[in-house]
Amino acid sequence: MDFTLTVYKKLLESLISKGYSFIPLGDYIESRANVDHNPFVILRHDVDRLPQNSLRTALIENSLGIKGTYYFRIVPESFNEEIIKEISGLGHKIGYHYEDVDLANREFKLNNPKTEISEEQLIDLSYKSFCKNLDKIRRVADIKTICMHGSPLSKFDNKIIWKKYNYKNLGIIAEPYLDLNWSDFDYLTDTGRRWNGRDVSVRDKVNSNNIPGLKSTFDIINSLEKLRDRLMITVHPQRWNDNFVKWSNELIMQNIKNIIKKYLFVRS
Numbered sequence: 001m002d003f004t005l006t007v008y009k010k011l012l013e014s015l016i017s018k019g020y021s022f023i024p025l026g027d028y029i030e031s032r033a034n035v036d037h038n039p040f041v042i043l044r045h046d047v048d049r050l051p052q053n054s055l056r057t058a059l060i061e062n063s064l065g066i067k068g069t070y071y072f073r074i075v076p077e078s079f080n081e082e083i084i085k086e087i088s089g090l091g092h093k094i095g096y097h098y099e100d101v102d103l104a105n106r107e108f109k110l111n112n113p114k115t116e117i118s119e120e121q122l123i124d125l126s127y128k129s130f131c132k133n134l135d136k137i138r139r140v141a142d143i144k145t146i147c148m149h150g151s152p153l154s155k156f157d158n159k160i161i162w163k164k165y166n167y168k169n170l171g172i173i174a175e176p177y178l179d180l181n182w183s184d185f186d187y188l189t190d191t192g193r194r195w196n197g198r199d200v201s202v203r204d205k206v207n208s209n210n211i212p213g214l215k216s217t218f219d220i221i222n223s224l225e226k227l228r229d230r231l232m233i234t235v236h237p238q239r240w241n242d243n244f245v246k247w248s249n250e251l252i253m254q255n256i257k258n259i260i261k262k263y264l265f266v267r268s
């Protein structure tokens, strides 16, 4: 059975045995020059929901001496102060998984159901929302990097804020979609609960190589020699479970979401 915590641990162990080290995104950005020679993984976790699952992957990584970055959303299904503190106490970095364009747009629509919002106006409202929410999460943990949430059911990309504003003025040093030189990296993401799910992802796309033939976690473990020295791996901890009932629920939900996304976006 794939997408269990046992398989997740195997994946990490196989990367370690191939000589990969693990560097959080912020540390890589701050010391880029010093890590050129090493095979390394930037391990990213998008905590879309079920934050307690993130605590489990955080503990597994900690037992292997690995540090990653956990990106928390501001919505109640993700934002959990206790868990953020515990994960940060294990040595992991915390980031803000922002969706302020979607949030600002929804709030505007609620208050002005008959008015069409301009992009400029939406960007201004979103930036205000971003600053307010960044302050809120910074009261719980140190935040140096941010990463957009895909908001698959919204027509707006959360990154449009950065057409006008600069997060670097807020002490944020990196947004992986905008600050990594993707031609140097292989990108692996479990979006859609498979590793080759780019066709079901609306926005989790980067301009890196598409690595053919990697569907299951076992495919990755068995073909590590095909991968480059530099990897970004995105893992959504809510997709990984050792409990069979939770595992199947996640599978059913994911299949429904994949179908919705495919017909709403990919085919339109």
Ligand SMILES: [Zn+2]
Binding pocket: 046, 047, 048, 097, 148, 149, 150, 151
């Ligand atoms: Zn997300």
